[in-house]
Amino acid sequence: IAEATHETVLLCQAAGYDVVIVESVGLGQSELDIDDAADLLVLLTSPAGGDGLQGVKKGIMEVADVLVVNKADGDLLPAARIAAADLRGALRFQRPKHPNWTPQVLLASAKEREGIEKVWETAEAFRQAMLDSTDDAYDKRLRAQATRALWRNFAVQMEKVAQKDETLAAMAEPLKLEIAAGIKAPRAAARHLIDKLL
DSSP states (O other), X not given: OOTTHHHHHHHHHHTTOSOOOOOOXXXXXXXXXXXXXXXXXXXXXXTTSSSGGGGSOHHHHHHOSXXXXXXXXXXXXXXXXXXXXXXXXXXXXXOOSBTTBOOEEEEOBTTTTBSHHHHHHHHHHHHHHHHHOTTOHHHHXXXXXXXXXXXXXXXXXXXXXXXXXXXXXXXXXHHHHHHHTTSSOHHHHHHHHHHHHO
């Protein structure tokens, strides 16, 4: 996700929007980061996304609150049902992200406009479950998101400042050579630079 996604969501909320949709494509670390910018994470997949669960990475499934198999229509309907069953089976083996919510697997067809209302109803049920939780889950989640956003942005800003600093760049040059030669690990080199700064 983009660096300012979290702030953009906050801005939209401050402008009075009750629902803000953040779309992220592909699989990787950014999809795990989106969990910090959203109240509800919906994984949208298709029945033709690969053999079984190979088209869906484990990490994104662990943070998804709702999983939707789209294109559940026509010739793809049987494959969509199989994909949904595979997802449900895989979810049985993972620990729920929230103690008061079990991730839901739904079928939908954007083409036929079927299942979309059920997705919305499930999103509303998730929100209500978070608000009704006895452990203050919604507020805890917001605080945790804010904390992670702070440290993620701190790291990004520090990297930008560090890359513009000529003295630091000069100190980094020999370290880059040592890393490339296998003499020093990147983590140790980074620690060396931090120690010089502090």
